[in-house]
Amino acid sequence: MKPVVPYLRVLAGLFAGVTLWLAIVEIIHGNVAESLIQLLFFVGLGYLAIGKPLRDRHARVEADRAALAARAEAGHQAFLAGDRSAAFAPPPEPSPPPKMRRGVLIAALVAAAFVLIGIIGDISDGLDAPSGNDATTTPQTSARVTPGSTTPAPSATSAAATVPVVTSAPAAVSTTTANAAAAGTSAVMPDVECMDLQTAQDTIQAAGVFYSRSVDATGEGRMQVQDRNWIVVGQQPSAGAVVGEGEALLSVVKEVEFAGCR
Structure with missing residues (x-):
């Protein structure tokens, strides 16, 4: 022994x-x-x-x-x-x-x-949330991510990732625009959907707003540690709206879960 x-x-x-x-x-x-x-x-x-x-x-x-x-x-x-x-x-x-x-x-x-x-x-892998938090996550649907669509796109292969469809919320645009107008720093929100998260952040910064936020589109609460491994599938506000610091919210999924844009 x-x-x-x-x-x-x-x-x-x-x-x-x-x-x-x-x-x-x-x-x-x-x-x-x-x-x-x-x-x-x-x-x-x-x-x-x-x-x-x-x-x-x-x-x-x-x-x-x-x-x-x-x-x-x-x-x-x-x-x-x-x-x-x-x-x-x-x-x-x-x-x-x-x-x-x-x-x-x-x-x-x-x-x-x-x-x-x-x-x-x-x-x-994005520091997946512990299994104890699974009960609070949103249910997933067997569909690929299709930005700007309210219905899931049909899967082309059996390897398609199961993530929910992400849509922009038009109602939030007016509120965000009003908040940005009152803030000291504002810019016109660019169209960053289908970009990797790092490129999207750089594009928003080039527009004049330094700080933007990102969230896991699947609802699992995964953290975006390596920005280039994540793809933007939804944005709030939509392109063309006025946005201030911290008001740009990007919904993202992992690169391997992204099926491409139409």
């Missing part, structure tokens, strides 16, 4: 890294209670992973200090007795740290790579 223990600590460290990342995701989505639960799991798994090595290192340091103190006391007594050679003898060598087995080191590197790849994949 003893040779397996280091690998079990590596496994505990792997799950500790996963639960820490899940806690960070919960905090990003505002789920404080769930994040605290994940942090408790992280602390427990982290202790199982590195608790014993830390205790062993502390015991080794304390033993070295005790040996050094004993050697100093013995030298002092030898000096008082007139034995100068014993009094000025070199201190004892510190105890060497235990060597990590090659297999354990490889397992630790593989576990770290697994956690890192999972984090990178989650970030590139």
